[in-house]
Amino acid sequence: MASQTEENYLKSLFNLANEKNEVNISELATQMQVSLPTVNSMVKTLQKNGWLIYEKYKPVIITPEGKKVAALVIRKHRLTEMFLVNKMGFGWEEVHEIAEQVEHIHAPKFFERMDEMMGFPTIDPHGSPIPDAQGRIQEIKYLNLSDCKAGQVVKLAALTNSSTEFLEFLNGRNLRLGTELSILSKEAYDQSILISYLNHSSETLSEKVSEKLLVKLLD
Amino acid sequence: MASQTEENYLKSLFNLANEKNEVNISELATQMQVSLPTVNSMVKTLQKNGWLIYEKYKPVIITPEGKKVAALVIRKHRLTEMFLVNKMGFGWEEVHEIAEQVEHIHAPKFFERMDEMMGFPTIDPHGSPIPDAQGRIQEIKYLNLSDCKAGQVVKLAALTNSSTEFLEFLNGRNLRLGTELSILSKEAYDQSILISYLNHSSETLSEKVSEKLLVKLLD
DNA sequence: ATATTTTGTTAGATCAGTCTAACAAAATTG
């Protein structure tokens, strides 16, 4: 069984992997906030468990087994976040840190019960998909708000970043998942975007913000 | 901050301590299921943190600081058990193992929210008191069913043992906290006790069982 | 194509938490 540390490495590997399932040692070190030699030694451990393939000087390759372990931890993380928001009244900006700990609890029934109580949700409070109990993840492709054009009407569907600071920024503007936005115009100089929604008749979002917002086009 | 391991040692120390707050190294080793040298080395660590006093060949003495840390972990454990039973539909026999893990989560709001949602309960699903947020524990003294006499009417209030097997034994007989029992007779030979309750008109409980049941006398 | 930078490896150390083997002190028993 994966240790807490191993589970955290596997999650990072899962998130960093490219189409070929490759991850560079140094990316992983940056992501995990540990030194290169620490990662070097950890990938050898993960290889012994069959969760990745390691060859000297090559990017590591996460195996299907490794991906499954990672997806099941991510499942526990996202179910927890959803439970905290929907059943315990937390704000979407408060739940990540708690879920980071709860995801390591070994108690299948605990998470099954959460899932049941929520009616088997498929996305978490930040719009990310919740992997199923087999570790399968259904990827939905959304548009980046930053790629939308003036005149379009879209619905906020997910975020590419869920840091507390960003979530608090969105709270401050009453922006939440499901909010419908009308794109009034886009500034050519800095790509900032002018939108209207709810009782906000004209709000400007910088590119730094709009590129982190994923939307669904409303026809 | 106490590590998970340290928290588990402190809980055991808290539970094993006598009136003078003393615990023998070997009791602790038995309780924690580790070797004597492991405990010997751990108590030196706990002393460095101010959680106990250690002198060679003497029982260790848990300090008020140590007791507080322990009580707050026990608080998280018991709040979790109560939440699992009252808010998530688990049976009282299923919750201990999960709580054993959840008690180590560092997220005050998570437990405050549980507490709030349940209306600030003072006992856990097994009748044990829940320490308050300052680590103060209100001890209620109950009678042992094994000390009761024929003719008395009592209410099941708590358990001195909460193993899954014992809880399943009680489930099998519809015995739960709050059940009112009439003591019909007591067998002098083996101290077994004959009781009636609910639709059970005569059920025999061995001393092994009755000594684990704590009751309140009904006048 | 060489120099420089970036990326990755090895060696060796540290800390937490555990163990066994050997021994010593304290408690119990006859």
Place this chain on the structure above:
DNA sequence: CAATTTTGTTAGACTGATCTAACAAAATAT
């Protein structure tokens, strides 16, 4: 009280997860 048993200590080793220092390979830039 002496012998035996129980309890506690020390020494030394191991594993998991981390680090720094030194170095080597690969990638990039001049």
